[in-house]
Amino acid sequence: xxxxxxxxxxxxxxxxxxxxxxxxxxxxxxxxxxxxxxxxxxxxxxxxxxxxxxxxxxxxxxxxxxxxxxxxxxxxxxxxxxxxxxxxxxxxxxxxxxxx
Amino acid sequence: xxxxxxxxxxxxxxxxxxxxxxxxxxxxxxxxxxxxxxxxxxxxxxxxxxxxxxxxxxxxxxxxxxxxxxxxxxxxxxxxxxxxxxxxxxxxxxxxxxxxxxxxxxxxxxxxxxxxxxxxxxxxxxxxxxxxxxxxxxxxxxxxxxxxxxxxxxxxxxxxxxxxxxxxxxxxxxxxxxxxxxxxxxxxxxxxxxxxxxxxxxxxxxxxxxxxxxxxxxxxxxxxxxxxxxxxxxxxxxxxxxxxxxxxxxxxxxxxxxxxxxxxxxxxxxxxxxxxxxxxxxxxxxxxxxxxxxxxxxxxxxxxxxxxxxx
Numbered sequence: 001x002x003x004x005x006x007x008x009x010x011x012x013x014x015x016x017x018x019x020x021x022x023x024x025x026x027x028x029x030x031x032x033x034x035x036x037x038x039x040x041x042x043x044x045x046x047x048x049x050x051x052x053x054x055x056x057x058x059x060x061x062x063x064x065x066x067x068x069x070x071x072x073x074x075x076x077x078x079x080x081x082x083x084x085x086x087x088x089x090x091x092x093x094x095x096x097x098x099x100x
Numbered sequence: 101x102x103x104x105x106x107x108x109x110x111x112x113x114x115x116x117x118x119x120x121x122x123x124x125x126x127x128x129x130x131x132x133x134x135x136x137x138x139x140x141x142x143x144x145x146x147x148x149x150x151x152x153x154x155x156x157x158x159x160x161x162x163x164x165x166x167x168x169x170x171x172x173x174x175x176x177x178x179x180x181x182x183x184x185x186x187x188x189x190x191x192x193x194x195x196x197x198x199x200x201x202x203x204x205x206x207x208x209x210x211x212x213x214x215x216x217x218x219x220x221x222x223x224x225x226x227x228x229x230x231x232x233x234x235x236x237x238x239x240x241x242x243x244x245x246x247x248x249x250x251x252x253x254x255x256x257x258x259x260x261x262x263x264x265x266x267x268x269x270x271x272x273x274x275x276x277x278x279x280x281x282x283x284x285x286x287x288x289x290x291x292x293x294x295x296x297x298x299x300x301x302x303x304x305x306x307x308x309x310x311x312x313x314x315x316x317x318x319x320x321x322x323x324x325x326x327x328x329x330x331x332x333x334x335x336x337x338x339x340x341x342x343x344x345x346x347x348x349x350x351x352x353x354x355x356x357x358x359x360x361x362x363x364x365x366x367x368x369x370x371x372x373x374x375x376x377x378x379x380x381x382x383x384x385x386x387x388x389x390x391x392x393x394x395x396x397x398x399x400x401x402x403x404x405x406x407x408x409x410x411x
Contacts, residue, residue, distance in 0.1 A: 008128055014372070016372040016373055017372075020373075036214075044199060045314075048124070048311060051308045051364075051384070051388075052369055053366065053368040053369060053372055053384060055127070055382050057189065079376075081377075082376035082377050
């Protein structure tokens with residue numbers, strides 16, 4: 001079966017900005033997204049997610065390298081200064097090129 | 101008067117965090133409990149409201165909205181000078197105190213009922229009315245230089261249609277439409293179970309307050325002192341306003357509690373979105389780990405005793 005190279009962009013951030021993140025990703029060319037609630041910790045301490053403001057989300061986007069970089073750049077410029085943000089990128093292979 | 105049983109659940113949760121217990125309420129449970137509480141408070145207030153004439157609430161409502169908007173203006177300079185906070189942090193904390201705490205209101209209602217007093221049912225409407233003005237004034241304070249770029253439409257949408265205000269007002273509207281008779285079939289869920297659910301919610305609040313205690317070390321002594329002095333000062337304003345409005349003794353105590361309480365559902369989310377440069381650990385730390393425990397253990401009985409003294 002033929003496979004196509006794409007990028008998986010993962011953004012972990014605060015639930016408070018979930019809607020803005022999804023809207024921005026859509027606007028910058030993401031065709032779809034997967035969102036999950038996560039828990040974890042980092043420089044800002046542990047975030048157990050037991051209070052609205054403490055909740056964290058993980059946004060996964062499979063897209064072309066160009067779109068992934070555009071979104072990553074925007075998210076870091078727009079949100080990283082004041083919100084907890086972690087962004088990383090990995091290579092993935094997809095089966096349906098037109099979907100991503 | 102002995103301590104309200106629901107407060108013991110708060111202490112139980114707090115103790116669990118301090119003892120590093122693995123106790124944890126799953127997030128969907130907390131979410132369900134908070135939806136239940138908001139609806140139950142709204143329905144009860146709305147059903148009682150159906151018996152009143154609509155005009156009676158106008159002076160109370162206007163006073164409540166005005167107080168919620170003025171409180172941040174009073175607290176902001178104090179936070180800037182005495183606690184030496186940055187503008188965004190001072191404005192954010194001031195907004196939390198301008199807005200109100202639904203659970204503190206529920207504990208006050210329960211305390212009033214236990215002491216055999218009645219309170220005006222309209223007070224439930226005031227909880228909904230006092231959520232938003234403080235938040236809006238707080239954001240305006242934080243963004244004084246940049247006020248034109250604040251997206252007020254989006255902000256109004258976030259506060260009015262956020263779950264706290266939406267469910268409270270929705271519950272009040274349904275309660276007022278169906279009246280006490282209409283509410284009767286739902287009483288086993290929304291009436292009889294209320295106290296038990298409130299106890300569970302306070303267990304969760306204890307857990308969260310406990311996990312916020314380390315934030316207080318960073319916040320400093322001045323802010324911790326603020327968390328105790330501010331509710332006392334605000335309760336005095338509330339008592340005076342309640343007396344001027346001619347409320348019953350129970351009503352005065354609840355109104356004072358509303359003024360003294362700080363929001364931790366609507367305000368933190370709204371401030372996080374609108375004023376991202378404010379450190380949420382400071383505002384939630386002082387509202388949840390200082391003022392909330394102070395109000396439910398010492399504040400409410402004190403406000404009630406003072407209201408009795410005046411009444």
